[in-house]
Amino acid sequence: MAAWVEGRVIERIEWTPTLFSLRVAAELAPYKAGQFTKLALQRGEQRVQRAYSFVNPPTTPYHEFYLVKIPDGELTPSLGALQPGDSLLVQSQATGFLTLDELPAGRDLWLLSTGTAIGPFLAMLAEGEAFRRFENLVLVHGVRKGEELTYQALITSLVEQHGPRFRYVPFVSREAWPGAMEGRIPAAIDAGSLQERVGMAFSAEHSQVMICGNPAMVKETQQSLLALGLAKNLRRAPGNISMENYW
Ligand SMILES: Cc1cc2nc3c(=O)[nH]c(=O)nc-3n(C[C@H](O)[C@H](O)[C@H](O)COP(=O)(O)OP(=O)(O)OC[C@H]3O[C@@H](n4cnc5c(N)ncnc54)[C@H](O)[C@@H]3O)c2cc1C
Structure with missing residues (x-):
């Protein structure tokens, strides 16, 4: 109990x-x-x-x-x-497997989130272990309106602390917003525009990708990454993609 x-x-x-x-x-x-x-x-x-x-x-x-x-x-x-x-x-007892110790080694860590599901990624980034384990880190946050791009002070301090190793990419789907990409995360992966913005490709050799949030985004993003040759990360078969649905 x-x-x-x-x-x-x-x-x-x-x-x-x-x-x-x-x-x-x-x-x-x-x-x-x-x-x-x-x-x-x-x-x-x-x-x-x-x-x-x-x-x-x-x-x-x-x-x-x-x-x-x-x-x-x-x-x-x-x-x-x-x-x-x-x-x-x-x-009192926390749970969940969307944690760094569940990830195989890699060079690039992509953290893809929607809405409040940016939370677990902020915890990982603030904790610091992600920066010790990975060379390049990308935080992607998809929201509907620009005002929902929250935790900017923390994100800015991470950018200042880690420089070009850490990239933050906001997506706003329902209005144009300065500095944000338009539309949805999976569509931008399919089009290659997210990779272009970051200046880095997804690769089975180098990428670890964590996806968290809206189940439709999680599913479609996973499909986009599978099409690029990445594999699901399972304990019995280590791969590249780890996921958590919020509902
Ligand atoms: C592992 C896990 C971690 C979670 N962590 C968070 C968290 O940190 N912050 C958080 O806000 N929620 C989180 N959730 C969702 C949370 O558990 C609840 O489902 C949510 O707060 C809605 O509760 P409710 O009783 O008000 O709505 P309910 O009456 O239970 O209605 C549920 C409906 O609300 C919508 N919904 C649920 N969560 C969200 C969401 N985050 N964003 C947009 N729509 C949503 C969906 O349409 C869902 O079908 C998490 C869920 C899981 C499974």
């Missing part, structure tokens, strides 16, 4: 009317960058729970979660109403 502990919101970050982050104080078992736990609220006899990835590297004294309020969602409107000092339930 999973153990639940009480957590306390210590800070909220408002990004947009629907995007927010919660910093939570809670006594949790050790976890790895890229993993997720469950947050829950008690409603009478019922505990309403959902999975959320850690955005913070595991060494920080708090746990940070990046969420989108789903209109008519069962849990997120209530999580979105939590204020500093409010309590919630947190599963």
